[in-house]
Amino acid sequence: MKNYLEKKIAARLEELNWPASDLQLSRPKKAENGDWSTSVAMGLARVARQAPLKIAETILTGIDFDPHIVSRYEIAPPGFINFFQAPDFLAHQIRQIVDLDHQYGRNEIGKDLKAQVEFVSANPTGPLTVGHGRQSVLGDTLASILEWSGYEVTREYYFNNAGRQMRKLGESLRARYLTLKGEPTELPEDGYQGAYLIEIARELLVQKPELSDTTDLKVFKEYAETGIFQIIKDTLARMGIIHDVFYNENSLYDDGKIEEVLSLLRQKNLVYEGDGATWFKTTGLGFDQDRVLVKSTGEPTYRLPDMAYHREKFKRGFDLIVDVFGADHQDTYPDVLAALNVMGFDTEKVKVVIHQFVTLMRGDEVVKMSTRKAEFVTLDELLDEVGVDVVRYFYIMRSANSHLNFDLDLAKRQTEENPVFYLQYAHARIASILRKAEERGITFDETVDLSLLVEPETLALINEMLTFPEMIVRCLRTLEIHHLPTYLYSLATALHKFYTEQRVISENIPLSQARLFLLKAVKLTLRNGLEVLGISVPERM
RNA sequence: GCUCCGGUAGCUCAGAUGGAUAGAGCAACGGAUUUCUAAUCCGUCGGUCACAGGUUCGAGUCCUGUCCGGAGUACCA
Numbered sequence: 227m228k229n230y231l232e233k234k235i236a237a238r239l240e241e242l243n244w245p246a247s248d249l250q251l252s253r254p255k256k257a258e259n260g261d262w263s264t265s266v267a268m269g270l271a272r273v274a275r276q277a278p279l280k281i282a283e284t285i286l287t288g289i290d291f292d293p294h295i296v297s298r299y300e301i302a303p304p305g306f307i308n309f310f311q312a313p314d315f316l317a318h319q320i321r322q323i324v325d326l327d328h329q330y331g332r333n334e335i336g337k338d339l340k341a342q343v344e345f346v347s348a349n350p351t352g353p354l355t356v357g358h359g360r361q362s363v364l365g366d367t368l369a370s371i372l373e374w375s376g377y378e379v380t381r382e383y384y385f386n387n388a389g390r391q392m393r394k395l396g397e398s399l400r401a402r403y404l405t406l407k408g409e410p411t412e413l414p415e416d417g418y419q420g421a422y423l424i425e426i427a428r429e430l431l432v433q434k435p436e437l438s439d440t441t442d443l444k445v446f447k448e449y450a451e452t453g454i455f456q457i458i459k460d461t462l463a464r465m466g467i468i469h470d471v472f473y474n475e476n477s478l479y480d481d482g483k484i485e486e487v488l489s490l491l492r493q494k495n496l497v498y499e500g501d502g503a504t505w506f507k508t509t510g511l512g513f514d515q516d517r518v519l520v521k522s523t524g525e526p527t528y529r530l531p532d533m534a535y536h537r538e539k540f541k542r543g544f545d546l547i548v549d550v551f552g553a554d555h556q557d558t559y560p561d562v563l564a565a566l567n568v569m570g571f572d573t574e575k576v577k578v579v580i581h582q583f584v585t586l587m588r589g590d591e592v593v594k595m596s597t598r599k600a601e602f603v604t605l606d607e608l609l610d611e612v613g614v615d616v617v618r619y620f621y622i623m624r625s626a627n628s629h630l631n632f633d634l635d636l637a638k639r640q641t642e643e644n645p646v647f648y649l650q651y652a653h654a655r656i657a658s659i660l661r662k663a664e665e666r667g668i669t670f671d672e673t674v675d676l677s678l679l680v681e682p683e684t685l686a687l688i689n690e691m692l693t694f695p696e697m698i699v700r701c702l703r704t705l706e707i708h709h710l711p712t713y714l715y716s717l718a719t720a721l722h723k724f725y726t727e728q729r730v731i732s733e734n735i736p737l738s739q740a741r742l743f744l745l746k747a748v749k750l751t752l753r754n755g756l757e758v759l760g761i762s763v764p765e766r767m
Numbered sequence: 768g769c770u771c772c773g774g775u776a777g778c779u780c781a782g783a784u785g786g787a788u789a790g791a792g793c794a795a796c797g798g799a800u801u802u803c804u805a806a807u808c809c810g811u812c813g814g815u816c817a818c819a820g821g822u823u824c825g826a827g828u829c830c831u832g833u834c835c836g837g838a839g840u841a842c843c844a
Contacts, residue, residue: 250784265786268824278824304824306787349844386844503842514769514840521842528844553838556771582772583838624780627772629837631779636793644806645792651806659803666803700783712781715791726799726808767806 227311230295231262238288244270253693257682260300260308261689268305278305316688317676323691323747324672331694331754335702336377340543343369345550346462346469347384350454351395352420354461354605357552360584360630362605363621363760364707365550366467368579370758371701371710377546383469384535386528387451388476394418395454396447402427403446404439411439426453461605465614466760475531483534484526488519490569511564528558533565540571547576548705556580579705581626587633603634612637615761619646622759623711645715646761649752652718654767656749659730663742666731670739678740683720683727688744690720691751698758714755721748 228251239246246266254263267282274281282301291299297312323330345365348358365381372379386392398417402424405411413419430437430449437445455472462468478484488504491497496507502522506529509516519530539547549559563573586593586603593603609617611634620637623645624630663670679688697713700706730741756763 252784252786254787255790256787259787263787265825268786271824302787304787389844391844501842505842518842523842525842527842532844553772555839555844557839558844560770580772580838585837625773628780629773633779636779647806648792651804655804655807662803704783706783708781709783712791715781719791722807723809725803729803731803767804 227295227315228262231309234289234291235264235266235285238285241288242284244274254308257686259302261311262309264307265305267307279303281305282307313677319692320676320688320744320747321672323751327750328754330750331698332374333695333699334376335699336372336375339377339545341372341377341546341548342380342382342539342544343372343548343550344382344384348458349386349391350451350458351391351418352454353422353457356586356603356605356608356632357584359605359608359617360581360621361550361552362462362465362467363618364581364626367622367707367759368548368550368705370760371698371707374698374758375702380471381469382471382473384473386475388479392447392451393443395450396443399423399427399446399450400439400443403430403437406431422454422457423450426450429453464609465618473535478531478534483538484530487530487534487537491565494568496568506561506565508561508564513561517561529562532562536562536566537569545575549576549578551578551580553580553582577705579626582629584630584632587631615646616644618760619711622707625706625708649714649718649756650764651767652721653749653752653756654764655725656745657765659745660742663731668731668735668738668742670742674739674743675736676740676743678737679744681728683724687720687724687748690717691748694751694755710755710758714752717752
């Protein structure tokens with residue numbers, strides 16, 4: 227419908243020799259203003275030097291609309307043109323949705339394109355916290371949106387097991403191990419105090435009881451890493467999140483990729499030595515200060531491996547690279563992108579999604595968190611308390627740009643009056659009606675007379691359902707996925723209102739069949755939407 | 768100081784490409800069920816869209832400045 231109107235009007239504008247640049251069709255908020263509307267006449271007032279109402283009239287008098295698509299149109303002050311869809315066209319679209327079934331909502335924008343989404347990427351020093359949860363769900367859902375748009379998607383987890391953090395972790399495990407063995411040992415300063423390390427130490431003691439304080443730290447480091455990664459992967463799996471690739475920073479050193487980046491930047495005269503360190507001359511690229519690439523200790527900063535890693539992403543042939551970061555990384559990517567640009571890569575392909583922090587609340591109390599001190603609520607604990615569906619929904623129902631207040635008390639209480647259940651209930655409600663119809667022996671197929679669907683609540687429901695594919699595209703274009711839960715919520719509202727006003731199963735068999743057919747379409751739309759969100763789709767509640 | 772994010776109803780937040788009377792949930796109050804699931808629906812109350820200018824037919828939305836909150840501004844990641 228939208229494409230049809232755009233084409234028709236654009237053609238007419240060309241005929242009139244008026245610019246079509248600001249031609250846009252939107253869905254009016256109020257049903258009485260039509261199904262589609264354009265303000266193009268008002269935009270042309272200046273160019274055409276005529277009153278908008280007159281312009282609208284001139285445009286419309288030269289167009290013949292197919293009555294099977296546009297039932298009528300009107301001009302409304304101060305110059306809107308409103309179009310009303312023909313019932314035939316609506317019926318046609320409902321049938322199409324049922325035909326498409328699992329495909330409804332998908333598009334082919336990313337057909338034959340490869341995309342990578344990097345998310346979570348927490349170093350394996352402890353279990354995932356409530357803070358990591360937002361990024362986990364955000365990244366996974368973004369990846370789903372890309373898949374629904376035809377991209378071949380790689381979900382990737384990048385981690386660093388080379389630096390100081392991991393050394394501390396190894397030392398902490400060694401201390402725990404020796405203590406368990408009967409040789410009380412103090413945790414190192416800034417060591418990791420979490421109980422999970424005691425568990426891992428206990429397992430290690432069973433498997434390798436012969437280790438001592440002279441054993442290579444590497445043994446403890448690697449054991450800790452493996453153990454903690456298992457915990458992290460288990461947590462993610464509980465939420466249905468599975469990464470295709472775990473990319474290890476160490477490999478960049480082993481393969482000489484770090485050195486390659488350094489020499490590439492050297493060739494561009496963007497590297498110099500100073501104060502015993504190696505610097506990236508970012509001031510030459512428009513930044514306000516230079517950055518250290520290799521510390522005076524000889525260890526690179528995170529920046530250098532990040533550049534090497536992203537270079538590898540490009541070389542792996544991704545057409546779209548999405549990096550999901552927390553707000554604390556907000557300053558780390560501009561110089562990384564600048565370096566890639568210098569190395570000749572098209573950084574337009576990189577989309578950085580920054581999300582603001584999660585503030586964890588217990589009632590009015592802010593819960594302070596520190597991984598090292600083990601003062602945190604783990605994602606696992608949260609999942610235990612409120613369940614996967616609630617966790618997934620809550621993390622993405624708000625814009626990533628907004629701070630998220632996660633009130634634990636509220637989340638726990640919200641097992642009854644919760645937007646997630648509202649959505650699921652809409653689906654279960656339809657399922658129940660369809661079951662009932664089957665019991666009554668009411669059958670229906672694509673030959674039902676859909677022109678019987680005429681009431682305002684019914685049309686509102688249909689129109690809401692028809693915007694689903696647009697919402698997927700919008701999420702893709704903006705990489706802002708909170709639009710989807712917001713949309714599904716309003717679809718559920720439309721369903722509940724319809725349910726309240728119109729009885730589906732009645733003595734009027736043709737009408738019952740038409741409504742059942744509609745509900746079948748609504749049901750699969752809800753299901754597809756919940757699938758994108760990774761939320762379960764109950765047949766009964 | 769500089770950079771990024773936010774400021775919309777009592778609270779938590781939606782408001783894409785500037786459009787028609789700024790919305791939802793929660794909270795408060797009042798209604799609806801002989802009927803397909805009341806985990807639902809309807810109504811009432813509630814607004815200086817932080818503030819001040821500007822751009823134009825039209826600004827919550829774009830521009831400039833100010834104020835408030837958060838994040839960053841490392842030879843941590």
